[in-house]
Amino acid sequence: MMEENQRLAVWVLWYVFQGKNIDQALLLAEKELTLREVNLGAVKDYTYGVLRYGWQLKFIVKKLCKKYPSQLIENLLLIALYQLLYTNDDAFTIVSQAVNTAAKLDHIALKGFVNAVLRTFLREKDRFIQVAQQNEEARYNHPQWWINKIKHQYPLIWEDILKEAQQRAPFTLRVNTRQCSVEEYVKKLNEAHIDVVWVNNEAIILATPCSVDKLPGFDLGMVSIQDASAQLSLNYIDLFSQARVLDACAAPGGKTCHLLEHGQSIELLALDKSEDRLQRIRDNIKRLKLSTPRLSIKGVDARDINSWWDGVQFDRILLDAPCTGSGVVRRHPDIKWLRRESDISQLVAEQEALLNNLWPLLKPQGKLVYVTCSIFKEETSEQIQKFLKKHTDAKQLNSGSEQESFIKPDSFHDGFYYAVCQKN
Numbered sequence: 001m002m003e004e005n006q007r008l009a010v011w012v013l014w015y016v017f018q019g020k021n022i023d024q025a026l027l028l029a030e031k032e033l034t035l036r037e038v039n040l041g042a043v044k045d046y047t048y049g050v051l052r053y054g055w056q057l058k059f060i061v062k063k064l065c066k067k068y069p070s071q072l073i074e075n076l077l078l079i080a081l082y083q084l085l086y087t088n089d090d091a092f093t094i095v096s097q098a099v100n101t102a103a104k105l106d107h108i109a110l111k112g113f114v115n116a117v118l119r120t121f122l123r124e125k126d127r128f129i130q131v132a133q134q135n136e137e138a139r140y141n142h143p144q145w146w147i148n149k150i151k152h153q154y155p156l157i158w159e160d161i162l163k164e165a166q167q168r169a170p171f172t173l174r175v176n177t178r179q180c181s182v183e184e185y186v187k188k189l190n191e192a193h194i195d196v197v198w199v200n201n202e203a204i205i206l207a208t209p210c211s212v213d214k215l216p217g218f219d220l221g222m223v224s225i226q227d228a229s230a231q232l233s234l235n236y237i238d239l240f241s242q243a244r245v246l247d248a249c250a251a252p253g254g255k256t257c258h259l260l261e262h263g264q265s266i267e268l269l270a271l272d273k274s275e276d277r278l279q280r281i282r283d284n285i286k287r288l289k290l291s292t293p294r295l296s297i298k299g300v301d302a303r304d305i306n307s308w309w310d311g312v313q314f315d316r317i318l319l320d321a322p323c324t325g326s327g328v329v330r331r332h333p334d335i336k337w338l339r340r341e342s343d344i345s346q347l348v349a350e351q352e353a354l355l356n357n358l359w360p361l362l363k364p365q366g367k368l369v370y371v372t373c374s375i376f377k378e379e380t381s382e383q384i385q386k387f388l389k390k391h392t393d394a395k396q397l398n399s400g401s402e403q404e405s406f407i408k409p410d411s412f413h414d415g416f417y418y419a420v421c422q423k424n
């Protein structure tokens, strides 16, 4: 029932606005309520939708309500406005369901209020949309500090970046070419009546997202879900037979598995400091049938090399560093709400320590690939400039132009940054 979906979404948003990420918020909200018929797909659509367009929606709620209602009722109004503006659901059904949901939230007295607010919105929808356009946060759906930073760091393309970040993320697969070719997999998708919109190397973008149990051969390990930008790590790392490779921040193993799909004879050490997330690497390796005696997985802090390094240098190091995630906000719109500007300096310090501590572990002529799914320059080009200044035995191989290292977010790619540093 739509009311139950709205009610659960109200609580998911409650927890996100309290500082939890979407996955944690969903678990907490499900515990909070005793629900009968919930459509989780709809609940996710409402919560992701509100988080994606939340500044615009909150701006309109503020204009509509003379007095602040309460966090729960505000969340309900945000959900209803999202549905009215961005879905094809019938407007009068949305309003009447929202009125019923208000009652279920123990706000029977507010049924009339919710009804009146949403009906006022429907009467003057275009005017409210226009007024919201005048406000920068509401227009670009990002916090002001973030808008200012992108404007400053990307003076020519800032608006494209902010607009793209409000779109839905593409649903991208990576074919495990150890099991079947890309052509064969596209054929399987066609046979399953799943529409493909883009194919590049091993990346396939589907017209609409679907659950993994609908994907042919997912359980058998034929395919993984991974953005096309993340798949580029394979091109940059330049594997060769018998290479000794370190994947320093490996969980949940998206890139680890991609390396193993291609480097059958490599020796690979995968580290991550989060024990919980390490299990996801093991599960992915098992599903994709990539187990090999030449792979070790360790739950350690990669910065603390004395705790895990055996003293033998590596030919390749992949450092997919912890970062703000500013390049992947359309996939994880909660990041826009949870990130604080003050988080950046702490992450920059962690990235710097990882780079500096791991560099001595690379063989001469070896390559270190530094990756972030952030596009903030403190974490990307400025970080690497600092690193190159400090390590005179390092040169960046893909430094000709910014385009070579910065992957601009577009319809096919998340925003990413890659720097390939070679040791003299």
Ligand SMILES: C[S@@+](CC[C@H](N)C(=O)[O-])C[C@H]1O[C@@H](n2cnc3c(N)ncnc32)[C@H](O)[C@@H]1O
Residues within 6 Å of the ligand: 230, 248, 249, 250, 251, 252, 253, 254, 255, 256, 271, 272, 273, 274, 277, 300, 301, 302, 303, 320, 321, 322, 323, 350, 354
């Ligand atoms: C961007 S994610 C890695 C994604 C992964 N490479 C993939 O493709 O699936 C960053 C990871 O770094 C881990 N991490 C953060 N700091 C670390 C450290 N000091 N040592 C090891 N792992 C760390 C986090 O637990 C997180 O799993």
